[in-house]
Amino acid sequence: MSDLLKIWFTEYKKIFSDGGTIMLFIIAIIIYPVLYSLAYSNELVKDVPIAVVDNNHSNMSRLLTRMLDASDEVNVKYKMSDFNAAKTKFDEGEIYGIIHIPDDFNKRILKSESAHVSVYADASYMVIYKQILTSANYTIGTMSAGIEIQRRISKGQALDVAYYERDPLPLETYSLFNPNGGYATYAMPAVLLLVLQQTLLLGIGLLGGTAKEFGKEHYLLPIGLKKGGTIPIIIGKTLAYFSLYIINTLFVLVIIFRIFNLPMRSGYFEMFIFLTPFLLSVIFMGMTIASLFKHRESSMMILLFTSIPFIFLSGFSWPIDSMPTWIQYLSTVIPSTPGIKGFLALTQKGASFNDVFMEWQHLWILTIIYFGSTVILLKTILRRAQKTININTKNSNKLLNS
Numbered sequence: 001m002s003d004l005l006k007i008w009f010t011e012y013k014k015i016f017s018d019g020g021t022i023m024l025f026i027i028a029i030i031i032y033p034v035l036y037s038l039a040y041s042n043e044l045v046k047d048v049p050i051a052v053v054d055n056n057h058s059n060m061s062r063l064l065t066r067m068l069d070a071s072d073e074v075n076v077k078y079k080m081s082d083f084n085a086a087k088t089k090f091d092e093g094e095i096y097g098i099i100h101i102p103d104d105f106n107k108r109i110l111k112s113e114s115a116h117v118s119v120y121a122d123a124s125y126m127v128i129y130k131q132i133l134t135s136a137n138y139t140i141g142t143m144s145a146g147i148e149i150q151r152r153i154s155k156g157q158a159l160d161v162a163y164y165e166r167d168p169l170p171l172e173t174y175s176l177f178n179p180n181g182g183y184a185t186y187a188m189p190a191v192l193l194l195v196l197q198q199t200l201l202l203g204i205g206l207l208g209g210t211a212k213e214f215g216k217e218h219y220l221l222p223i224g225l226k227k228g229g230t231i232p233i234i235i236g237k238t239l240a241y242f243s244l245y246i247i248n249t250l251f252v253l254v255i256i257f258r259i260f261n262l263p264m265r266s267g268y269f270e271m272f273i274f275l276t277p278f279l280l281s282v283i284f285m286g287m288t289i290a291s292l293f294k295h296r297e298s299s300m301m302i303l304l305f306t307s308i309p310f311i312f313l314s315g316f317s318w319p320i321d322s323m324p325t326w327i328q329y330l331s332t333v334i335p336s337t338p339g340i341k342g343f344l345a346l347t348q349k350g351a352s353f354n355d356v357f358m359e360w361q362h363l364w365i366l367t368i369i370y371f372g373s374t375v376i377l378l379k380t381i382l383r384r385a386q387k388t389i390n391i392n393t394k395n396s397n398k399l400l401n402s
Contacts, residue, residue: 007236014207015240020296024203029248032195036188037260043182047075048131050097051086054079058106064117064143068099073135090120097121097132109147127183177263177348188262189347190316190340192252193278197336198307200245200279201286205299208290230378234287234371241283249275257347265350274342274356277363281335284370291377314340338362 015021052065069076077095080086086098100118108115117140121132145166152162178185253271257264293299312318313331320328320337331337342359345351353360 001232004232004236004239007233008239011207011237011240015203015244018207018210020206021203024199024206025244025248028199029195029251032199033192033252033256036191036195037184037256037262040184040188041260043180043184044072045127045131045183046072048073048097048128048135049077049095050074050099050132051078051080051089051095052076053081053083053086053098053100055081055083055103056101056105057081060106060109061101064101064139067139067143068135071135071139073131090122096125096128099136112151184260185263185348188260189344190311190314192256193340193343194307194311194314194336196245196248196252196279197282197310197339198303199248200241200282201289201306202299202303204241204283204286205290205293205303206296208287209293209296209299212294230375230382234284234374234378237287238280238283241286242279245279245283249279263348265348266346270353271346273353274346274360274363275339277360277367278335278339278343281363281366281370284367284374285335287374288370288377291374291381310334310336313337316340316344332362333366335363335366338366 015025050068052068054061054065065076065079068074074097078086078089083098083100086095089095090098098118098120100120102116102118105115105117117136119133119136121129121136123129148166149159149162152165153159157165175181253264253268256262289303290299293302313320313323313327313334314336315331320331323331338359342356342363345356345359346353
């Protein structure tokens, strides 16, 4: 126990005496969640600039233009008659979509024929594309329904009968868990959990690389070479990281989630129980990876570029089942994969703990695996360090004797 406590507080000293780890463990945890949450705090993209090319110039075409402009999703920035001029504005990036009303628009409506309106939207930007298409579908659908009902009423049908016959099988849509379709509600919970994972991995890697580069791991030899001495070393380090990241996790769940109105449909006790193996598996994964670094900068160079792959492999942006089989297997060794899945189920869907038991069990399995790999690699490092000291001692004795 004395060895464990010694390692625990020594690791605290290493953390708080290193500017890089302070930046990762404390400052980054404050800046990144606040910055990302502020960026997406509006939830929805509104007033996307578009152009309406009106070749009809009728009351109906002008009404459609006003209805489009009145919607929250788009802003009719230009009302034009020349499609090529609108295309130029699109190519220059001034607008993200074009809605074209043909010259026979009103004529076809008066003849009770189908009138066509063309919608051109920038599909390379999916959020903007969705907003333009939503506004166009809703506005054109509303106008179409109004025209059809007016036709039926003019033929002598009662208003309620006209409504029914116009839409005999109405569709009712309920958006579960994210009623407004907000981007922050969709993205931020997963991103925040990944921020916790990546800063923890980077910080542990930075400390491990520093110890290797400057030979600071020798202070572990008196404890590590004892029988079972690697266990108090690993547990002592783990307690230092875990205690810090419990505070960081509470900051994210209690403060960030409340300030930015992110969904929290689970109790904090359930969240603590679920996130405990997540933090432990990340810590042991970090220790395993850190043992491979020989220089301080190695962790930043290697681990910094894992953020994007890890977010894609988590399955929140693209279903894991739709990925190649070998990538699915690869994703299972990353704590954020089951962590994000269970975290989203608890925070957004209000799932019970039984619903995320498989993910919780998965995290414990990763914890055990990475703990074992940490023990093996730490023993190897300490033995090599002891051999190096013995060789240096022998060489020194030879020099003295000579």
